[in-house]
Amino acid sequence: MRIRIVDAFTDRPFAGNPAGVVLLDAFPDDAWMQRVAAEVNLSETAFAHPDAGGSGADWQLRWFTPVAEVDMCGHATLATAHVLFDSGAVDGEVRFATRSGTLTTARHPDGSYGMDFPAAPLxxxxxxxxxxxxxxxxxxxxxxxxxxxxxxxxxxxxxxxxxxxxxxxxxxxxxxxxxxxxxxxxxxxxxxxxxxxxxxxxxxxxxxxxxxxxxxxxxxxxxxxxxxxxxxxxxxxxxxxxxxxxxxxxxxxxxxxxxxxxxxxxxxx
Structure with missing residues (x-):
């Protein structure tokens, strides 16, 4: 099974925030994903699989710290989008079904990624x-x-x-x-x-x-x-x-x- 480590919010290695990215056919047992995230030991590891339909999204996406699943994560979403676009799995934009609703990410001509997230109610x-x-x-x-x-x-x-x-x-x-x-x-x-x-x-x-x-x-x-x-x-x-x-x-x-x-x-x- 393939795993990538992607530095997000930076255009050079060893800066920004590193995230693990694992693409799957379906989500396995939660405990397995938590163990992988603990092994990777980064702020977050993202797990994603193609959506089978019904959610209105293209991919299902979840995020785990070394000790817990979280409701929202920006840098691991960016890292996952980067992997999908770079591998040719998506083009134009990708919609993720997450605990925070549907999050859409598009790649811009300069190589950056724009992610549409809900604003926090302060x-x-x-x-x-x-x-x-x-x-x-x-x-x-x-x-x-x-x-x-x-x-x-x-x-x-x-x-x-x-x-x-x-x-x-x-x-x-x-x-x-x-x-x-x-x-x-x-x-x-x-x-x-x-x-x-x-x-x-x-x-x-x-x-x-x-x-x-x-x-x-x-x-x-x-x-x-x-x-x-x-x-x-x-x-x-x-x-x-x-x-x-x-x-x-x-x-x-x-x-x-x-x-x-x-x-x-x-x-x-």
Missing amino acids: TAATAPEGLAEALGADPVSVQDTGPYVGDLLVELADESTVRGLGPDFRALAAYSRRGVIATARADAPGRGYDYVSRCFFPNVGVDEDPVTGSAHTALAPYWAHRLGNVLLTGLQASARSGLVRTELRGERVLLTGHAVTVIDGELHA
Whole structure:
């Protein structure tokens, strides 16, 4: 059985967010997929098979961290689309049936991929007691991101504060279903991005995710409102780093990025 490792939200190897991609004829036992994801030990491993009809989609798609199945994942969706387009399995666009509804991905002439995702419904929240200590910085504002994303979105004072965070991951686990998205406006204009973020997801076994598409379904509407522009670019300032172009389209968000395959191998299990 073939497995690929694809770096998503980057156009060069060893950057962005790596995801495992396994194409199947049908979904096997959930426990097997979870064991594969634990073995691969990346933020997410995607499993997909052609849709037999009835859902209105082309492929069924599921995502697993090393410890749990998740409701939404951007970078592993991008990685799966990249594999399908590169292999010639799809052309033009591909529709995935997922826990988050039907997600459509199209390849653009420049080789990037645009993914149509639901925008997270943001709700202003009060910073919980102890959040500042767990995160390592004082929140400017806090938003609940709704059921699919399942995070707290926390704006901090500036870009340098986001970059310098050293959270207490165990303590952070108490504050949301998945984790915390820390963000701030870019310190200086003209550097190719409008806002920065870092994402900490201890509740699904990922202390820091390198580049998180699902987080940008919340970051896009948040910063579109704050900056007065529906077309923005986010830099996820992890050690690997990656860029996500975002376009707010009402209750949907178009997430755009590149991807590159770094490993193409055989799964013996």
